[in-house]
Amino acid sequence: MIEVSGLTRRRGPNLVVDGLSFSVSHGEIVGLIGVNGAGKTSALECLAGLARADGGEVRIAGLAPGSTAARAITGTLLQHPGLPGRLCVAETLDLFARLHGIRPSPHLVEALGLDALARQRVDALSGGQRQRLALAIALQPAPAVLLLDEPATALDPAMRRDLRGLIEEARTGGAAILMATHDLAEATSLCDRVLLLSAGRLVAAGRPADLIAAAGAPSRITLTTARPLPGERDDTMVIETRDVIAALTALLPRLAGVPVVALHVTGAGLAEVVLAAAELDGTRCT
Numbered sequence: 001m002i003e004v005s006g007l008t009r010r011r012g013p014n015l016v017v018d019g020l021s022f023s024v025s026h027g028e029i030v031g032l033i034g035v036n037g038a039g040k041t042s043a044l045e046c047l048a049g050l051a052r053a054d055g056g057e058v059r060i061a062g063l064a065p066g067s068t069a070a071r072a073i074t075g076t077l078l079q080h081p082g083l084p085g086r087l088c089v090a091e092t093l094d095l096f097a098r099l100h101g102i103r104p105s106p107h108l109v110e111a112l113g114l115d116a117l118a119r120q121r122v123d124a125l126s127g128g129q130r131q132r133l134a135l136a137i138a139l140q141p142a143p144a145v146l147l148l149d150e151p152a153t154a155l156d157p158a159m160r161r162d163l164r165g166l167i168e169e170a171r172t173g174g175a176a177i178l179m180a181t182h183d184l185a186e187a188t189s190l191c192d193r194v195l196l197l198s199a200g201r202l203v204a205a206g207r208p209a210d211l212i213a214a215a216g217a218p219s220r221i222t223l224t225t226a227r228p229l230p231g232e233r234d235d236t237m238v239i240e241t242r243d244v245i246a247a248l249t250a251l252l253p254r255l256a257g258v259p260v261v262a263l264h265v266t267g268a269g270l271a272e273v274v275l276a277a278a279e280l281d282g283t284r285c286t
């Protein structure tokens with residue numbers, strides 16, 4: 001549904017998207033990850049037809065992005081969505097629904113907690129409430145293609161959970177979903193594949209678990225005991241290891257007679273994958 005081939009985009013003197021190629025199929029959620037400034041928004045804007053590419057080709061269900069036909073099947077949520085401030089929430093949903101020849105979806109209104117805000121003016125909404133309204137506008141036509149830039153921004157934990165359900169519903173309905181996100185735990189569990197951008201280039205792509213395994217970053221064991229173990233100064237030790245079982249087994253003899261107060265094992269995740277790419281590139285995570 002989404003086909004991108006050799007996409008490049010300049011902003012000022014800089015090449016901010018540099019030869020990007022990928023595709024997203026029906027019923028697939030693909031995450032776009034990378035440090036601030038990696039080019040995620042710049043690429044999404046080209047796919048949404050909101051910015052012109054300087055090179056390469058983008059097709060949305062075979063259509064040119066930004067064409068009326070492509071817009072009709074694409075739900076777009078970008079950062080800082082422009083919403084009509086003087087209208088109330090219900091009027092805004094109605095206005096955007098009419099553009100698609102549909103009626104607002106009561107299911108989405110309820111799922112995004114907009115029923116209680118129906119008569120509130122848009123310019124009096126909080127940041128998270130605006131984001132919920134923008135999500136409802138993007139999702140209500142049940143688009144075949146969803147382009148989401150940081151969809152969980154400003155949402156509280158309950159609403160993040162509900163948003164996840166809505167995105168999964170869209171996937172079940174067959175949508176092709178491309179989602180830029182810094183929520184790497186969410187990307188790991190929600191995305192079928194992730195694309196890692198660094199300085200505008202695609203530097204890794206694949207299933208989250210495969211990228212994490214390929215990065216080979218160590219897990220971290222944090223062990224707190226009732227008193228410092230022999231040879232240790234502190235009652236909390238931190239061990240970084242690629243073999244958690246072997247490290248814990250090696251510790252057991254030293255634990256004889258010393259009660260364990262707390263044990264945490266944190267596996268490597270996509271954060272390590274992003275950081276490793278940023279270090280290779282000489283950029284920093286900000």
Ligand SMILES: Nc1ncnc2c1ncn2[C@@H]1O[C@H](COP(=O)(O)OP(=O)(O)OP(=O)(O)O)[C@@H](O)[C@H]1O
Nearest residue numbers: 011012014016034035036037038039040041042043
């Ligand atoms: N309006 C602009 N004019 C010129 N350069 C810009 C403009 N907006 C962004 N850039 C530059 O384009 C590059 C890519 O920015 P972009 O917003 O696409 O990154 P991003 O990966 O979406 O970052 P973030 O995670 O912070 O949202 C950055 O180097 C940024 O400084």
